[in-house]
Amino acid sequence: MNKFLRLVGFAKPYSRYWPKYLAVVVLAMIFGVLNFAFIVPLLDVLFYSDAIPRVAQLQDFTLSVSYFKDAFYFGLLKIKDVHGALGSLVFVGLALTLASFLANLFKYLGYRVLNSMRANVMRNIRSALFDKITKLHLAYYTTQRKGNLLSVLSNDVNEVQASVVASFQVIFRDPIFILGNLAVLFYMSYQLTIITLITLPLSGYLIGLVSRKLRRKAVEVQSLQGDLMSIIEETIGGSRIIKAFNAQKYVRERFAKVNSAHRNALRQATNRQEMAVPLSEFFGVTVAMLIMFFGGMMLLSGTSSLTVSEFVAYLAFYYQILVPAKDITKAYAGIQRGMAAADRVFDVLDTPVAITKAKNPVAVKDFAREIRFKDVCFAYNEEPVLKHINLTIPKGKMVALVGPSGAGKTTVADLIPRYYDVTSGAILLDGVDLRSYQPKSLMSLLGIVTQEAILFNDTVKNNIAFGLESASEEDVVEAAKIANAHEFIMRMEHGYDTGIGDRGVRLSGGQRQRLAIARAVLKNPPILILDEATSSLDTESEKLVQDALYKLMKNRTSIVIAHRLSTIRNADCIVVLQEGEITETGTHDELIKEGGIYKKLCDLQAFK
Numbered sequence: 154m155n156k157f158l159r160l161v162g163f164a165k166p167y168s169r170y171w172p173k174y175l176a177v178v179v180l181a182m183i184f185g186v187l188n189f190a191f192i193v194p195l196l197d198v199l200f201y202s203d204a205i206p207r208v209a210q211l212q213d214f215t216l217s218v219s220y221f222k223d224a225f226y227f228g229l230l231k232i233k234d235v236h237g238a239l240g241s242l243v244f245v246g247l248a249l250t251l252a253s254f255l256a257n258l259f260k261y262l263g264y265r266v267l268n269s270m271r272a273n274v275m276r277n278i279r280s281a282l283f284d285k286i287t288k289l290h291l292a293y294y295t296t297q298r299k300g301n302l303l304s305v306l307s308n309d310v311n312e313v314q315a316s317v318v319a320s321f322q323v324i325f326r327d328p329i330f331i332l333g334n335l336a337v338l339f340y341m342s343y344q345l346t347i348i349t350l351i352t353l354p355l356s357g358y359l360i361g362l363v364s365r366k367l368r369r370k371a372v373e374v375q376s377l378q379g380d381l382m383s384i385i386e387e388t389i390g391g392s393r394i395i396k397a398f399n400a401q402k403y404v405r406e407r408f409a410k411v412n413s414a415h416r417n418a419l420r421q422a423t424n425r426q427e428m429a430v431p432l433s434e435f436f437g438v439t440v441a442m443l444i445m446f447f448g449g450m451m452l453l454s455g456t457s458s459l460t461v462s463e464f465v466a467y468l469a470f471y472y473q474i475l476v477p478a479k480d481i482t483k484a485y486a487g488i489q490r491g492m493a494a495a496d497r498v499f500d501v502l503d504t505p506v507a508i509t510k511a512k513n514p515v516a517v518k519d520f521a522r523e524i525r526f527k528d529v530c531f532a533y534n535e536e537p538v539l540k541h542i543n544l545t546i547p548k549g550k551m552v553a554l555v556g557p558s559g560a561g562k563t564t565v566a567d568l569i570p571r572y573y574d575v576t577s578g579a580i581l582l583d584g585v586d587l588r589s590y591q592p593k594s595l596m597s598l599l600g601i602v603t604q605e606a607i608l609f610n611d612t613v614k615n616n617i618a619f620g621l622e623s624a625s626e627e628d629v630v631e632a633a634k635i636a637n638a639h640e641f642i643m644r645m646e647h648g649y650d651t652g653i654g655d656r657g658v659r660l661s662g663g664q665r666q667r668l669a670i671a672r673a674v675l676k677n678p679p680i681l682i683l684d685e686a687t688s689s690l691d692t693e694s695e696k697l698v699q700d701a702l703y704k705l706m707k708n709r710t711s712i713v714i715a716h717r718l719s720t721i722r723n724a725d726c727i728v729v730l731q732e733g734e735i736t737e738t739g740t741h742d743e744l745i746k747e748g749g750i751y752k753k754l755c756d757l758q759a760f761k
């Protein structure tokens with residue numbers, strides 16, 4: 154229930170919907186009641202003319218059912234006296250038609266209000282999910298399957314829309330209709346209505362039992378849906394490797410296994426959901442038979458306070474309760490299924506943000522002196538990655554991080570933009586802990602180029618100017634020239650307005666990397682982090698990219714991670730990491746003379 158109310162909370166502010174909605178629903182209920190109340194005079198005019206109540210004189214106005222009833226019959230008798238039975242039949246028919254029109258008009262207006270609320274709820278849920286995903290730390294994505302997250306954003310949100318949010322009109326409208334019709338039933342015959350109410354707890358319990366089992370099965374369905382999305386995403390992304398290793402049969406069998414499990418779980422969940430409506434209808438008809446039996450007995454014995462026409466109207470009002478009750482039952486079953494999807498949505502929304510802003514963050518506008526690692530330790534899932542790192546990076550210097558794979562080089566670089574926070578110790582920028590700065594202003598000082606150039610399915614120009622709304626076209630072109638990218642861009646079909654495809658698939662590796670460098674050039678940051686920016690390139694592309702990097706690093710503080718040691722020979726300081734610890738520091742020549750790990754790495758690469 155709390156999670157359902159939380160979903161409703163996405164409709165805030167409620168003042169936009171509820172006053173208007175309650176007004177039109179109450180009016181729809183009133184005219185709906187009148188619509189069936191006119192059955193009594195209609196039957197009396199047709200078959201029981203003598204049973205029409207004689208109202209000789211209309212009393213003073215009072216806001217009561219009896220006054221409006223007397224007023225109607227007073228008018229009906231006047232018309233009958235003047236125009237005969239046919240005239241009174243026309244009068245009742247017109248009244249019934251008008252009541253039906255107004256009841257349905259106000260129902261439609263209620264639908265419009267709720268549809269607006271539903272649309273806003275879904276927009277707000279999607280916005281909240283997307284905002285949360287942009288705030289989560291990188292470690293979260295290393296523990297989550299991308300396909301599972303995509304399933305939450307698409308399938309689970311759609312399931313919430315189809316089953317939970319779509320039920321709002323039933324949940325918030327139909328109880329009012331049921332209460333209104335129940336009030337009329339009590340007014341007509343409280344004895345028969347009590348018989349109706351006695352059976353409701355039993356039917357509600359049985360339907361609730363089915364619905365609770367449905368929710369458990371729905372959890373399995375949504376989980377398997379996420380597995381399917383993961384397999385599809387991995388298959389599309391790894392299509393080259395799948396074909397290279399003739400693994401099509403393996404991935405097809407893997408998909409078929411999960412797909413069959415999803416089918417079976419979906420079939421069982423759907424069967425249980427569909428069971429709720431027939432159960433509800435069966436109980437409704439059973440109660441109707443009891444009412445007809447007891448009501449018929451009372452009519453035959455002469456102990457009933459109802460006339461035949463009123464008894465028929467009573468049955469009509471009872472069936473008016475059955476329809477919304479059946480809708481509520483169906484909606485409840487749907488909600489149980491949808492809440493399983495909502496659980497997965499809330500799991501993402503409730504994930505704590507590990508990288509938090511300080512209570513009173515400091516805005517940093519420039520980098521003046523140094524970056525200092527002060528006894529920094531970092532652990533991932535309680536497994537130590539960095540151990541007591543002490544390192545100073547002066548302004549304007551190039552510091553290279555080298556070492557075997559898994560030594561912690563990328564982790565050291567990732568701590569500076571706060572992709573992760575240190576476990577202990579501190580990283581100081583100009584003497585102030587990075588955690589004290591505003592994250593946005595800190596990132597404005599940094600330019601990052603990684604081994605895999607992260608590009609977006611957009612134009613060349615928009616990829617270079619990514620995140621820089623004020624960049625002019627001239628600035629973009631100048632940045633591309635510095636990054637040795639202008640020439641190949643101008644050879645493209647539409648130049649800077651050419652789309653580059655998903656993750657830059659229409660470009661070569663060297664071209665993608667030069668666009669990433671152009672993006673960093675345009676940002677013009679005082680601090681650069683280069684994470685193996687040339688390691689995956691061929692010799693010709695590496696030369697072009699390396700030349701662009703030298704231009705980029707000029708007069709900037711640079712932290713460079715490199716496996717190709719030839720690219721960092723001229724670094725002001727080379728830091729050698731092994732198993733999360735700094736083992737050597739110095740220039741290239743100094744480390745070669747020491748004959749330690751760095752010299753061995755150089756020898757392995759035939760460094761000359």
